[in-house]
Amino acid sequence: MVVGLHRKAYIKVDLDVIRQNIKYELTRMEKNQELFAVVKANAYGHGLVPVAKAAKQAGATGFCVAVIDEGVALREAGLTETILVLGVTPSEDAPYLAEYELSTAVGDLEYLQQVYPLLKQSGQKLRVHLALDTGMGRIGFRDQASLLEALNFLQEHTKQFEFEGIFTHFSTADAKDTTYYEQQLARFEELMEVVEKRPRYVHVANSAAAVWHKDCGGNVVRFGITMYGLNPSGTELVLPNEFQPALSFESELVAVKRLAPGDGVGYGKTYTAKEHEWLGTVPVGYADGWLRRMQGYHVLVGGELCEIVGRVCMDQFMVKLPHEFPLKTKVTLLSSEKDAPQSLQNAAAYADTITYEILCGLSERVPRYYQN
Ligand SMILES: Cc1ncc(COP(=O)(O)O)c(C=O)c1O
The missing domain is CATH 2.40.37.10 (Lyase, Ornithine Decarboxylase; Chain A, domain 1)
Incomplete structure (x- = not known):
């Protein structure tokens, strides 16, 4: 889409606020934990590359995207950190992932079986994060037996695969009622029993889990909406005041x-x-x-x-x-003022949606201007 530069309508993004949000989260995390900035969907509308660079300056050591092209754009912008594609990628694109040293989520054995000959032919190695479906119902291994099969497959083909990570995603970490969150966590621990050698990255926390369930474990926090200063729960739970919208x-x-x-x-x-x-x-x-x-x-x-x-x-x-x-x-x-009548939260509530959707919907036609 063409950017409308000759119109008085613009989005301002304060990168320093994003850096402060990350730095504050880092103070809350355990010493052994890393922060991966979730910058998919044009960094939730804020601008992929500027946000990723700011996140790196603030201490992020990796990035999460949703589609391969977002990861390639980060590489082309010179970012060399771990980049994880959180979604299922087409099997025929595995060599492309490997070429750009992108890590990919894998949720079934079939994917590994399909990409193996391609990688073997090109002599490439793919970085794999096994996704565990502990209750989100989206992607991932749901039982120990199928997970074990995938683990064995990875182990048999270490020339073509690096088993780099394993993760799950919570669906209710932003809710007052923690019952389902706890069930998911227990399910994760149960599935992890068959993982003999833990990979470099084990990650379960999104913003909500990082903010309200600090003890959820893992050595990476996938930090999304709260990096942008917003409350994952809407208004159900209280977000620490240190986090500010940008x-x-x-x-x-x-x-x-x-x-x-x-x-x-x-x-x-x-x-x-x-x-x-x-x-x-x-x-x-x-x-x-x-x-x-x-x-x-x-x-x-x-x-x-x-x-x-x-x-x-x-x-x-x-x-x-x-x-x-x-x-x-x-x-x-x-x-960008959290308590202003025109806060993102109020706009989202009025539109009967969540801040994520408002942000991701802000089209490319609106230019983004950055304050450092
Ligand atoms: C797998 C995964 N991890 C982390 C995130 C980041 O979530 P949040 O923006 O709520 O922190 C998302 C976002 O949708 C996701 O899909």
């Missing part, structure tokens, strides 16, 4: 007009002026990731909260103004 989204008024009673606003005329009222137009829409369902939400215009009226269009939306504002008045859609 991203804001701003624009400005490009049109201001006075409506007469009965004038309609937006597609479908879902808003009709009841009296003489002021209306402003902001050049941001759902093509930028500003969702159509934000109609009715309040953004900050020149320091005053103003309601979005009418449907959000593809590239613009309208706000009801309490009085006339000059053109180019600043509009804050998302604030």
Whole structure:
């Protein structure tokens, strides 16, 4: 997608805040633990390479991505640390993974069997992290017998495979009720009984487990949403105050007009002026990731909260103004202040979703500017 540089709509990312979040998490971790920065999905919308570089400066020793291309982009940016592709990758791409020294999640024996001849032919070695499905129901070995088969296969083919890691993923580490989390942890320990020689990396913690279940174990924390200063639980559990959001989204008024009673606003005329009222137009829409369902939400215009009226269009939306504002008045859609009315958490709650989804949906058309 083309980046809209000639429009007053931009995302600001404070890399120093991201570094501080990582440094604080490192102080909470055990001495033997490493932090892998989860930078998949364009670093949750913040920008893959700038965030990865900042994370490295702050002490991250590895990265997690979701697709191979994200890992390749990190390598091409000069990052030499461990990069783990968390998702299942196409078996025919194994030589490509090996070429870029990317580690990959493996959740079944078939994958290993399929990629083995390819790697043998090219004389390459693939770094493998075995995924254990302890209750997420997504990818991974679910019983000791199948895990053992994979372990044996890896052991028989050490020229083509490096058994580098083993991991699981919690589905409820961000919940008050810890029952299922504990079941998953117990399941992990049970599966681990068949692993005679532990690989270099054993990892179970996402942000939620790292924050609220510090004793969950493993020697790597896969640190995602909280690196960006956000609460994995939404508002269910309290996130330490040291973690601060790093991203804001701003624009400005490009049109201001006075409506007469009965004038309609937006597609479908879902808003009709009841009296003489002021209306402003902001050049941001759902093509930028500003969702159509934000109609009715309040953004900050020149320091005053103003309601979005009418449907959000593809590239613009309208706000009801309490009085006339000059053109180019600043509009804050998302604030990096945790407790501001336009916090990411409030936007997510309004849209009936999670901060992750709002962030990942911010499109490439919106330029990212970085504060160091
Ligand atoms: C396997 C895995 N580990 C870690 C993370 C990071 O999670 P969080 O952003 O909640 O820290 C994710 C994110 O979806 C994931 O899929």
